[in-house]
Amino acid sequence: MSVDPCTNTGEDFDALPDHEFRARFRRWLEQHCPADVRRPAHRLRGQRAREWFRLLYRHGWRAPAWPREHGGMGLSIPKLIIYDEELDRAQISRTVDMGETHLGPTLMKLGTEEQRRLYLPSILNCEHWWCQGYSEPNSGSDLASLKTRAEKEGDDFIINGQKIWSSFAAEATHVFLLVRTSTEAVKQRGITFILAEMSTPGITVKPIINLAGDDDFCEVFYDNVRVPARNVVGRVGEGWAVSRSLLGMERLFIGSPRNSQIAMRALHSLGEVLGISGERAFATAWAELSLELHAVQCLYRETARVLGQGLNPENELSMLKIAATEHFQRVTEAMMDLAGEYGPIGEVPVGSDSVDIRQLYMLARPATIYGGSSEIQRNILSRRMLKLPND
Template sequence: MSEPGNLDLLSDDQFRERFRAWLAANYPAELRQDSHRPFRRLRGDAAVAWLRRVQEAGWRAPAWPREYGGMGLSFRKQLIYHEELEHAGVARIIDLGETQLGPTLIQCGSEAQKAHYLPRILSCEDVWCQGYSEPGAGSDLASLRTSAVREGDEFVVNGQKIWTTHATDSTHIFTLVRTGKFAKKQQGISFLLIDLQSPGITVRPIVNLAGEDEFCEVFFDKVRVPASQLVGEIDQGWTVAKALLGYERIWIGSPALAGKALELAHTLVRELGLSGDAGVTDRLAQLAADLHDYRLLYAEICDAVADGGKPGPEVSMLKVYASELLHRLTEFNQEVAAESGGIVGDTRIGGALTDLHWQLMMARPVTIFAGANEIQRDILAKTVLGLPAEAAAKSQIKN
């Protein structure tokens, strides 16, 4: 089965069956996630090799319109697509070219930019990272200071980005830069596409708490970028960058990781002989109930979008709840494992082989990236609950 065929003619159940069969036949068993390794990721050459196989078989870019090389799936079929990736244990890939830049170019890019970059994203000829956060401009992204000054047909870029995920594995970066000064700091920001091989760029990896170099610093020293690499209008990059944040938070808010962490929790309690410990089982039951409630909330929001609604500020609830539940689950798993929970690297607990320290450390930044949870609570307080700014600020202090 090499081509998915005309998906428009398939029912949701038929689509699920066909994609599940293709994954079962094509995804390498040795790279699968399971309850013991729930956060496995692919990056670098392994990620590119898998994505190229997906592209060759016609299963790439479910959200892109067919005219741009995507699958053109309805939102409901996109949900099924992601559910089947999780069901098959496909390791997570941070593919910002497909999930962020591609849709941004489709919506805001020039025809020349679409014709050049979209096919190269799908073929993995170009691998993209995101240059948003800076020292002093993370959650308060509008305070960024990396500058781009127009000189003839080029921009000259100077500054620094930080927490740039997988920059060492990337060939290009899409980034926000300061091109003008206005009273409102969201103005005067532009969206640029930059080749990471350009003279004047230095990429420096940052080792995280789990011992991985997935984050990086990116330095720009008089980097010359063709003006044709500007996406959208000059000084209007804030609007470009916000275009897809709602959908991003829906996918980030998936309960899948928490679900796998809960499966591991049940395994640990069983393997450690703690099923008769009322304190342990009460905590486990509370976590299971919280995940059940969250799945219902997630399904409700996804159903509303599938029925034609647009993601609103309420999707911030998904990111907050999912990330903090993941915190609590990984903490529970490490605590019930007692001394085994402090081991760095794989450890065997009964019949389970797992790395609890790595999972705990990888779960920590989830409440920070894609907008810190404190910022998400502020958004919810102002735009969903309708609280005045002063009351919203007090709610942040209490939390």
């Protein structure tokens, strides 16, 4: 049987020269990527997202940041950036897979051997699909004030409480959540990181319809939910440190310039469609936004490089989160302004796809909230960099 020359056969991609790695992945995407995955302004979710990830997995292109010993591609940061650039070039939809980006790396770092064996392969083949249960109705920015309780009973914990804004919880098979296992003077203590199956009796999921009309996130109620104690990741009471251990990668992911690039392409198309590309006002706005995008890209590369050295560039990550998400918003606001009365209904052709300006605008709004709001990032920077006092 002949081997598909574009298929990764388990080789060490980091040993490849950058241009060769880029060419290989580009060729694979051209040959294998289904048309409905090439819709940059759309979020791929549910069954379709899983099918796409399974295709990547079968061909060895899944989990680019995971070490090869755990079934990933083991890419270094420069290669990861190339991987991301090629997804962008091929106009691939952005897909959230919290098992891959959040839980997997946490288990590699802090999980037990049994947890790694049980969960990592099921993340890779998408048998398990994870959501994150951190936020509560009165604990978002001040997450350490969370109140969902977990009480020990024999070899189990019994969980009671409510989470909110759990993205894609309605389609998830599992959840990793933060629960309070004791009340201590310092509220960050006594929090535990635990894993649960969404089908466990006592878990009720209620989708919330957002302003764009989508049911991306949910309220999740926990009513006497029994979870084995072996599902605790890290030590009981030390879940705060477990959840913080991956914050850097999360902010880097959110700080990727990809959303802005998609919006810039749509803005460009809008200029063409409206016949205003050559006008001074459009050209000025375009030039300003392009320069800002360049700055975000530089900050992204530099932050990724430092993170790749095993350091934790917290200030840069906060700056990147602010810069990338606020730029994304500025581009979509410019699109709305230019589209005028057509903005709320307008579809703009972008390559073989079309972009609903209103949809893109809506996608940009929450980006300055999730993963730590802009205000909170500015507070962090004012304390760490400017040495200003707390509140």
